[in-house]
Amino acid sequence: MRNGGRGIIRAFLKAGNMGYIDKNLIDGETVVYEARPHWVLFLKPMILTLIFVGIAVALFYFASDSINSSGTLLMKRIGVVLIVLAIIPIVVGIFRRSAREYAVTNKRVVMQNGVVGRMTEEVFLNKIESIGVDQTVLGRMLGYGTVTIRGTGGSFGPFERVSAPLELRRQIQEQIGKSFGGNPTTV
Numbered sequence: 146m147r148n149g150g151r152g153i154i155r156a157f158l159k160a161g162n163m164g165y166i167d168k169n170l171i172d173g174e175t176v177v178y179e180a181r182p183h184w185v186l187f188l189k190p191m192i193l194t195l196i197f198v199g200i201a202v203a204l205f206y207f208a209s210d211s212i213n214s215s216g217t218l219l220m221k222r223i224g225v226v227l228i229v230l231a232i233i234p235i236v237v238g239i240f241r242r243s244a245r246e247y248a249v250t251n252k253r254v255v256m257q258n259g260v261v262g263r264m265t266e267e268v269f270l271n272k273i274e275s276i277g278v279d280q281t282v283l284g285r286m287l288g289y290g291t292v293t294i295r296g297t298g299g300s301f302g303p304f305e306r307v308s309a310p311l312e313l314r315r316q317i318q319e320q321i322g323k324s325f326g327g328n329p330t331t332v
Contacts, residue, residue: 190235202224252324278290
């Protein structure tokens with residue numbers, strides 16, 4: 146297996162992803178760029194998981210030193226429960242990331258969020274007035290930021306914690322330029 150199983154995991158996560166946009170393309174429309182939420186979404190779940198695992202390891206360690214058998218059994222059971230609970234934040238983080246779908250097509254920009262309950266926003270390229278990119282210092286170092294699209298009638302988005310926000314902006318600007326038959330200007 147070329148990717149050592151990673152391909153299977155990616156295929157599983159992508160199975161529900163980009164489905165909405167692919168199924169709702171209009172005539173003559175093609176997806177030219179797909180943006181993804183950044184892996185930084187996993188930081189809080191990972192910290193929570195490490196806390197649970199750390200407490201569980203401490204309980205197992207103290208249980209091994211304990212003379213009281215009922216206390217030992219209780220500490221081991223609590224440790225097992227904490228290990229099981231440690232998996233939950235990671236699974237939630239994976240679903241949160243895979244439930245977000247951002248795409249630039251040759252006619253519009255589409256953002257979809259959610260698996261069970263779905264929130265969708267779309268704006269046609271000819272309705273976009275400006276594109277704002279907000280990056281913190283950490284966001285610049287790690288390559289993520291928030292992209293906000295302002296169009297006629299209000300704001301669209303924001304695309305929060307998206308990977309490569311400047312590339313997303315460039316792709317949108319490029320498609321706007323192509324839709325008007327000229328070269329896009331860089332903001």
